[in-house]
Amino acid sequence: MLSNISYNAVITNDPAQFQQECLEIIGSTIGAAHAYIFEHCHDTNTVCNTFEWAAIGMASHKEMFQEASSGSLSWWIDQLTQDKIICYSDIEQIPDERQKKLLQERSVKSILIVPLFVDRTYYGFIGFDNCKTHREWPDEDIEILRTTSRIIAWVIQRKKTEANLRIQTSAINAASDQILIIDDQGKIEFVNPAFETETGFTFEEVVGQPMMTIRSNTHDEGFYEDLWKTIRTGRHWYGEMTGVRKDGSIYTEDVSITPVKNEAGIIERYIAIKRNITEKKIYEQKLDHLAHHDVLTGLPNRLLFSDRLSKSLAQARRDDRLLAVMFLDLDRFKMINDTLGHNIGDKLLKQVAERLTGTLREVDTIARMGGDEFTLVIEGISRAQDAAIVAQRALDVFCQPFMVDGRELFVTASIGISMYPNDGADVETLVRNADTSMYRAKEQGRNTYHLFTESLNATVFERMVMEHSLRKALERDEFIVHYQPRVDIRSGSILGAEALVRWQHPEMGLVMPGQFIPLAEETGLIVPISEWVLDAACSQSKIWQDKNSPILDIAVNISARQFQKGDLVSAVKKALDRTELDPTCLHLELTESILMHNTDAAIDILNKLKDMGVKISIDDFGTGYSSLSYLKKFPVDAVKIDRSFIKDITTNPDDAAIAGAVIAMAHSLKLKVIAEGVETLEQLEFLKSINCDEMQGYFISRPVPAEEFHHLLWMQRYSPNMESLFVA
Numbered sequence: 112m113l114s115n116i117s118y119n120a121v122i123t124n125d126p127a128q129f130q131q132e133c134l135e136i137i138g139s140t141i142g143a144a145h146a147y148i149f150e151h152c153h154d155t156n157t158v159c160n161t162f163e164w165a166a167i168g169m170a171s172h173k174e175m176f177q178e179a180s181s182g183s184l185s186w187w188i189d190q191l192t193q194d195k196i197i198c199y200s201d202i203e204q205i206p207d208e209r210q211k212k213l214l215q216e217r218s219v220k221s222i223l224i225v226p227l228f229v230d231r232t233y234y235g236f237i238g239f240d241n242c243k244t245h246r247e248w249p250d251e252d253i254e255i256l257r258t259t260s261r262i263i264a265w266v267i268q269r270k271k272t273e274a275n276l277r278i279q280t281s282a283i284n285a286a287s288d289q290i291l292i293i294d295d296q297g298k299i300e301f302v303n304p305a306f307e308t309e310t311g312f313t314f315e316e317v318v319g320q321p322m323m324t325i326r327s328n329t330h331d332e333g334f335y336e337d338l339w340k341t342i343r344t345g346r347h348w349y350g351e352m353t354g355v356r357k358d359g360s361i362y363t364e365d366v367s368i369t370p371v372k373n374e375a376g377i378i379e380r381y382i383a384i385k386r387n388i389t390e391k392k393i394y395e396q397k398l399d400h401l402a403h404h405d406v407l408t409g410l411p412n413r414l415l416f417s418d419r420l421s422k423s424l425a426q427a428r429r430d431d432r433l434l435a436v437m438f439l440d441l442d443r444f445k446m447i448n449d450t451l452g453h454n455i456g457d458k459l460l461k462q463v464a465e466r467l468t469g470t471l472r473e474v475d476t477i478a479r480m481g482g483d484e485f486t487l488v489i490e491g492i493s494r495a496q497d498a499a500i501v502a503q504r505a506l507d508v509f510c511q512p513f514m515v516d517g518r519e520l521f522v523t524a525s526i527g528i529s530m531y532p533n534d535g536a537d538v539e540t541l542v543r544n545a546d547t548s549m550y551r552a553k554e555q556g557r558n559t560y561h562l563f564t565e566s567l568n569a570t571v572f573e574r575m576v577m578e579h580s581l582r583k584a585l586e587r588d589e590f591i592v593h594y595q596p597r598v599d600i601r602s603g604s605i606l607g608a609e610a611l612v613r614w615q616h617p618e619m620g621l622v623m624p625g626q627f628i629p630l631a632e633e634t635g636l637i638v639p640i641s642e643w644v645l646d647a648a649c650s651q652s653k654i655w656q657d658k659n660s661p662i663l664d665i666a667v668n669i670s671a672r673q674f675q676k677g678d679l680v681s682a683v684k685k686a687l688d689r690t691e692l693d694p695t696c697l698h699l700e701l702t703e704s705i706l707m708h709n710t711d712a713a714i715d716i717l718n719k720l721k722d723m724g725v726k727i728s729i730d731d732f733g734t735g736y737s738s739l740s741y742l743k744k745f746p747v748d749a750v751k752i753d754r755s756f757i758k759d760i761t762t763n764p765d766d767a768a769i770a771g772a773v774i775a776m777a778h779s780l781k782l783k784v785i786a787e788g789v790e791t792l793e794q795l796e797f798l799k800s801i802n803c804d805e806m807q808g809y810f811i812s813r814p815v816p817a818e819e820f821h822h823l824l825w826m827q828r829y830s831p832n833m834e835s836l837f838v839a
């Protein structure tokens with residue numbers, strides 16, 4: 112009987128039918144009057160949902176329990192929930208009167224009831240009764256009923272689990288998120304339909320494959336290592352990833368991976384839930400763009416501008432560099448708007464934005480603050496002049512008229528400039544000061560720019576004027592060369608001259624090299640100027656040589672820029688060829704720093720010059736690296752001790768010692784030594800005492816125009832002793 116029941120339990124799909132069958136089998140086999148199963152309803156504390164089998168001729172007892180009030184069953188339920196059986200061969204022995212009465216009314220004589228527990232909670236009971244005789248219930252009957260009760264509980268339990276599982280499965284299948292189950296080896300065990308739809312991979316294609324096979328190539332190895340480290344140690348991983356589809360296309364997904372542990376706490380598998388967030392991301396980006404940009408022009412708005420400016424300020428602070436903030440306002444824009452309408456005004460603003468953007472470098476920022484106001488951040492500049500150049504370029508975009516709806520519109524702008532750190536160190540101050548300067552620009556007649564710091568306006572202006580006229584100076588032939596004699600320290604005879612350039616400015620008068628050479632270097636104008644000097648000096652020297660038989664050397668200064676960028680060798684060759692000057696009469700003066708900066712290239716250039724026969728002197732010696740041994744590398748003929756050492760040579764023992772050491776070392780390297788800036792007889796005497804070879808300085812003569820120099824030569828020729836020369 113039990114094996115019959117067990118078999119049915121395994122194959123059944125319908126717990127109700129199974130329970131009914133059970134009752135029939137055991138009721139008839141045991142020979143009871145009734146066999147029944149009552150489910151307990153926990154809400155009402157009564158019985159419900161009943162199955163019953165009754166022997167032939169027996170009235171049903173179904174109603175007996177169902178109709179009983181919860182109070183009359185309390186003893187009964189009490190016993191059963193405590194897992195006690197109710198077993199009476201004579202119901203008279205039942206201690207509870209209400210219970211006894213209930214059974215007597217139905218003429219029950221003996222009864223056997225065992226409780227039913229499903230999933231450890233009281234479910235109801237199964238029982239027999241006998242109505243004709245007092246029946247003893249042997250242990251076998253009790254055992255049979257107990258076993259049957261357990262089998263029924265198992266069937267009910269299984270059905271419940273199956274139902275739950277069905278619900279869960281349909282939830283997984285219906286989920287819009289991708290769900291993957293991965294085993295502890297990283298192999299895919301399960302994927303849901305959402306995964307198949309999103310990626311194009313089928314269940315069969317990926318199950319059994321390692322997770323690696325569905326990776327995109329956009330993350331580095333370290334990314335996956337971190338991920339696995341997290342989940343292998345039992346922690347939850349959550350993050351953004353790039354997913355890949357079967358066709359190779361990629362998308363952004365939110366991924367959450369949870370390790371699942373068994374009862375022993377060991378990770379058995381991982382559940383991954385993924386969601387495509389590409390669209391969400393695009394939407395977010397769009398929102399972000401909207402929040403930070405001006406709709407009309409697409410330029411950054413005030414918010415983004417402030418953000419960028421504060422970042423740029425931090426960078427400028429770190430790099431110790433200047434930064435310019437510009438406030439640009441269109442002149443009389445309101446008039447255009449009022450007379451031609453907002454539509455035209457808007458189109459004009461768009462074009463202005465485009466043109467302005469075109470004049471800026473990638474790193475600079477331009478923003479629209481609203482209306483006809485624009486702001487610019489110019490980074491990485493080294494002087495106010497650079498900001499002025501950018502501002503001028505911005506103003507220049509307004510030179511051409513704007514074409515709006517077939518109409519030519521002329522508009523200008525005014526720009527205010529504030530500079531970090533001079534005019535402010537924070538966003539607010541810089542913008543405010545740029546704004547103030549913009550009003551100053553308007554006051555100055557519009558279509559111009561104005562720097563917040565007044566003095567800068569002056570320097571920028573001076574420099575601009577200077578640069579402009581410096582460019583013109585060459586064309587206008589405003590440069591002249593003065594010559595300073597170089598004499599033999601013992602005999603006093605003139606050995607040569609140093610050519611020193613001057614700028615004969617129509618308004619400013621004679622401008623000395625210190626005032627324009629740095630600007631010429633910065634602007635690159637030094638190259639054509641120096642070439643002009645070289646040429647002029649060579650031809651002058653040739654003239655003197657032709658007139659005065661003693662060979663006269665000419666020294667020409669070479670600038671760093673000329674040495675690095677200009678083609679010095681061919682410029683020298685050209686000048687020598689044109690003037691037919693003997694190359695050995697030409698000395699080029701270079702400073703140490705020129706050589707030290709570009710050693711290999713410098714040696715190469717110097718060798719080429721030496722091959723031509725040209726001589727090389729190191730100018731301003733002592734102010735730079737002052738390494739004579741280092742100079743050995745270069746084919747150098749002479750060093751010129753800088754004026755600053757000569758100045759105090761008779762009073763400052765340090766200077767005297769340095770000069771002495773330089774002369775001794777230079778001589779050991781077979782270099783000639785020339786003293787610069789000798790102004791007194793004492794200096795001359797001292798230099799003579801420490802064996803200096805040659806000298807230059809006001810004591811002999813200032814640099815003078817060519818005619819005067821000619822006069823000096825003439826004097827020397829006719830009164831060739833030193834005293835008379837000094838008197839001159």
Ligand code: C2E
Pocket residue numbers: 595610611612623624625628641644668669670700730731754787788789790807808809810814
């Ligand atoms: P430098 O080559 O060291 O020229 C010597 C400077 O010292 C000259 O100044 C000269 O007038 C001045 N000097 C000469 N003797 C005395 C003296 O006894 N006392 C004082 N106090 N000064 C004296 P200058 O002519 O103003 O030239 C300055 C610098 O400009 C030159 O220094 C040279 O580096 C540069 N320079 C001049 N002409 C040229 C040129 O044609 N090309 C290039 N690249 N640089 C030039």
Ligand code: MG
Pocket residue numbers: 609668700730
């Ligand atoms: Mg010089």
Ligand code: MG
Pocket residue numbers: 730731751753754787
């Ligand atoms: Mg010098």
